[in-house]
Amino acid sequence: MNINVSYFSRYFFLLFAILLLSACADDDNLDQPTELVPFYSEYYLDVTWHKSTGEGTENQYVFLQPLILEKIAVTVSRDGVLNIISLTTGDFDPDIELDTVISAGVSGNEDVWLVATRDAHVIAIDAQKRREMWRTRVSSEVLARPIIHEGNVVVRTVDGKILSLNLDDGKIRWQYQRAIPDLTLRGTSEPIVARGKIFAGLADGRLIALSPDDGSVIWDIALSVPAGRSEIQRLVDIDGDAELYGRVLYAASFQGRVAAIDVERGQFLWARDFSTHTGVTLDEKTLYSSDEKGNIWALDRLNGATVWKQEKLAYRKLTRPTIIGDYLAVGDFEGFVHLLSRYDGHFVARFQLGQFDDLGWELGTGIIVPPIIKGEDRVVVVTRGGILYVLALRERDDDF
Secondary structure (H helix, E strand, O other): OOOOHHHHHHHHHHHHHHHHHHHHOOOOOOOOOOOOOOOOOOEEEEEEEEEEOOOOOOOOOOOOOOEEOOOEEEEEOOOOEEEEEEOOOOOEEEEEEOOOOEOOOOEEOOOEEEEEEOOOEEEEEEOOOOEEEEEEEOOOOOOOOOEEEOOEEEEEOOOOEEEEEEOOOOOEEEEEEOOOOOOOOOOOOOOEEEOOEEEEEOOOOEEEEEOOOOOOEEEEEEOOOOOOOOOOOOOOOOOOEOEEEOOEEEEEOOOEEEEEEEOOOOEEEEEEEEOOOOEOEEOOOEEEEEOOOOOEEEEEOOOOOEEEEEOOOOOOOOOOOEEEOOEEEEEOOOOEEEEEEOOOOOEEEEEEOOOEOOOOOEOOOOOOOOOEEEOOOEEEEEOOOOEEEEEEEEEOOOOO
8 A cells, every 4th residue: 555654744743733732721721621501491302222333433533424314324333344223223234344444434325335444445335235336446545425426426535636436336437636735634525516516625725616527627716725834824624514505605614714605606605714624504594613612603694694603612622513403413522412593502402422331431422423313303423432322302391
């Protein structure tokens, strides 16, 4: 395997810098996680069931998202075990051993499931026959889930490439390559394939639209421009997922901006200063995001104006918000799932996930994968320790 040492050195440099900054902070530093304040609500979150899905990510920054289908959840463990779990009962079907180290979550549909590996492979599994279809070597590790679109698979690698593979046999159709900065965040956003284009946010703060046919560039714009003297100050990585609403793409970068882009013309409709690595979530009127400081924002989708801001989860390392009915669900580093009103940001419910071993030690319960909504009142959450929970939103009765 041809390993480019510069990729790893960038990650270690960034980690070292963060640890150094943390070590210089005193107990009064504002970066300390906000203590949670109790509140009363008419609603609460209740565990329907939970299951261990195998080896989790623990302290590694790897997003092992489950694939939620109509009747089952498909999960993958860090050590390459694919689990198929009934969403109704929590019962397991026979698992699938892939014999590799996994670097991204599960994607796909009712027919094909896709995973990616640390040693730079994309693997396709026949969902009906429950066996591997093909395994294709790409140029480097894949941290974002591969995306299926019209008989092809779109893949992003950490060395700045976007590739198209044939879904039937895994053969590479084309690849686009872009130089990446000397220092990037650990992660890549998932591409969006819609309206005859592939949209991707890059590590240098640029947004591109590619042709799905041959990978040619349709448009290329700068969401954020690096500023400052140090490599850390110049980080403008688009690490979080963007979202498309009609012909408008909404995206945000770290230490940069959040913006709305007309995807037909490749032009900005509005933009404002913002910093996040978690990405954005949309409804018909509002854009939601958790910023780098742990504040949750609601912005007007049409002009970017602030609708509300929730500051009581500051520095709790929040996930991207997920919409469940009239509420937003976010997870944090201690395994809390918070439910907030979409309309004014007040807290509606809160629940801390937790698993303990035979000695009473708590297993990894921090949450980095955004909660996933199933139905009108179910929330699916997977923890760093590899525990998958199905939570239900319930209304308290008078005697609760």
